[in-house]
Amino acid sequence: MSIPQSFIQELLSRVDVVDIVGRYVPLKKGGANFMGLCPFHGEKSPSFSVSPAKQFYHCFGCGKNGNAISFLMEHAGMGFVEAVQDLAQQVGLQVPDDDISPQEKERAAAARQKQATLTDVLEKAAHAYRQHLRASTRAVAYFKGRGVSGAVAKRYGLGYAPEGWRSLASVFAHYDDPLLEESGLVIVSEEDGGKRYDRFRDRVMFPIRNVKGECIGFGGRVLGDDKPKYLNSPETPVFHKGRELYGLFEARTAIREQGYALVTEGYMDVVALAQLGFPNAVATLGTACTPEHVQKLLRFTDAVVFSFDGDAAGRRAARKALDGALPHASDTRSIKFLFLPPEHDPDSFVRAQGTDAFARCIGDAVPLSRFLVEAASEGCDLGTAEGRAHMASNARPLWSALPEGVLRRQVLSDLAQLAQLDAHDLADLWGKSAAQEAARQPA
Ligand SMILES: [Zn+2]
Incomplete structure (x- = not known):
């Protein structure tokens, strides 16, 4: 080649x-x-x-x-x-290869061209939203009320989408350009003969950037108590929420310097934490953490701490993050889970308890191996053989998702101890039924 x-x-x-x-x-x-x-x-x-x-x-x-x-x-x-x-x-480039047909090459080139055009459109909107922020005393007051400084607002490119249905018409020469719809900025109504209007209206705006720093979408938050509180760009050729992490571009140097990444639940958490001395935070975008998210983060660091609100929803989100992290939990990596008290999110916690207390929470976060065992034991009465068997049955898919290595063996021996079995017996049992399943699969 x-x-x-x-x-x-x-x-x-x-x-x-x-x-x-x-x-x-x-x-x-x-x-x-x-x-x-x-x-x-x-x-x-x-x-x-x-x-x-x-x-x-x-x-x-x-x-x-x-x-x-x-x-x-x-x-x-x-x-x-x-x-x-x-x-x-x-970087999303296709290595030229003579084995690929000219049609396929053309398609790939067209897709790349389209992506570049969409990020240009989004960048232009981001610029306009930043200008609008300066002009809106309400939006500025909102960020000031959350303690966000001008420097942090600038680093994250924060903006404001004004009230009104067609504000972007003053930004783009052709408001009916299909690119505005494709980029998710404009909604075309199904009724009303396809009337067009801005997706984001009267919201503070958080541009979402890819690791190259290009704007690929937005998160918007209402200033008051309207619903929905948060609104994200839809899936587009450049924005896939299952793959992107808010703040990764801005946090990447800090992640390297601090030696770990902090994963939170929302973009306001990321901005607030950057303000409060934790510039190494990122957030998923209104979606559970996926294996792709984890893989992306691990390109920048070997240590990840997931931070969750201490309520039931936070606990459920943590379970999903565990599933996303398991395949990547190799022996040289550190993946931990931090649960805040139920009444707090990271922002309110740091304000109430201080940065040192939050840093201590990070230090005391639950390692993946322990969280796996906790998750498997949930709702199981380990005082009975039935409960222990149930725990082992819960644990098996989690343990199986771990990559080969020392950690996997350690977790097995922890689980065996809890199940009151010999580790070899448990490995034997799980190994055998895996082999039987494989044999049952049609060739
Ligand atoms: Zn050297």
């Missing part, structure tokens, strides 16, 4: 070497560059420098240097083609 040089150039212009290196090496900003401990030679003080401007890394200790592709080859042990494919996938 030969890859044209022009494609390599385009690829390198789209990826960020700081992102790529940062997946493997904790980096800290130092002046124009990022510094870290060199992954190629042992050292105690950082002499490994990554330049976002030059898209290049260089070690002043051992002299290793190169770009994003050579880093993946030298550090992650990938082959050239594998490294190119890995990078291309991250």
